[in-house]
Amino acid sequence: MILLDDISKISMKEILNLYRKYVGAGYTKMLSSLSFGRDIFVKAEGMYVYTSTNKKILDFTGGSGVLNHGHNHPDILKARIDYQNRKNMEVHKIVFSPYTAVLSHNVAELLPADLNKCFFPNSGAEAVEGALKLAYRYHKGKRDYVMHSDIAFHGKLIASGSLATSYPDNEGFQKIPYTQSF
Numbered sequence: 001m002i003l004l005d006d007i008s009k010i011s012m013k014e015i016l017n018l019y020r021k022y023v024g025a026g027y028t029k030m031l032s033s034l035s036f037g038r039d040i041f042v043k044a045e046g047m048y049v050y051t052s053t054n055k056k057i058l059d060f061t062g063g064s065g066v067l068n069h070g071h072n073h074p075d076i077l078k079a080r081i082d083y084q085n086r087k088n089m090e091v092h093k094i095v096f097s098p099y100t101a102v103l104s105h106n107v108a109e110l111l112p113a114d115l116n117k118c119f120f121p122n123s124g125a126e127a128v129e130g131a132l133k134l135a136y137r138y139h140k141g142k143r144d145y146v147m148h149s150d151i152a153f154h155g156k157l158i159a160s161g162s163l164a165t166s167y168p169d170n171e172g173f174q175k176i177p178y179t180q181s182f
Contacts (some may be wrong), residue, residue: 012040044071065124095124125155132159 002010010018010121018030019159031037047070062068069076091097104118112139121127135146155161 008042015040016143046070046073095131123155125157125160128155128160128163 016028016032019031036051036055037056042052042118043050044059047059049057049071051057059067059071063071087155088099089095089097091099100120103120107118108116119130121130124179130145135143146163155163
């Protein structure tokens, strides 16, 4: 086992070998092809990430959409630390959570009255799956197609994966019926 304290001592060569062996050769090749694909990132703050060679890089990805307030935003860190210090249970989907209940209420209060149900997915793929189910349910089979971009990544689940034509691992993946790329 590699311990948490030892991670900062791992070389880029070791990282690449671990990725090839345990994550996937294709993914390793893709990341390596990026201009920063051989950099080790050691710090992130606000909209910037920093490498072990002190390169400061503007993160246009926002952590693939999960860091809308930037990396390590002080207000978010404070709330996270306060929550952790109270030893609260993490939000879990198979038990009732007062945090999920209150967040759902607060979101519904901000939206029009007929938009009063909340869905909190774990990933972008799950969000796309939920959106597809909602569209199918709303239109009750009266629409013939679901339009989607042919140059976007939509996820790796059954329905979302069948839409993701730009992702090489989805080549030959069974398509859900009645979809049309544009």
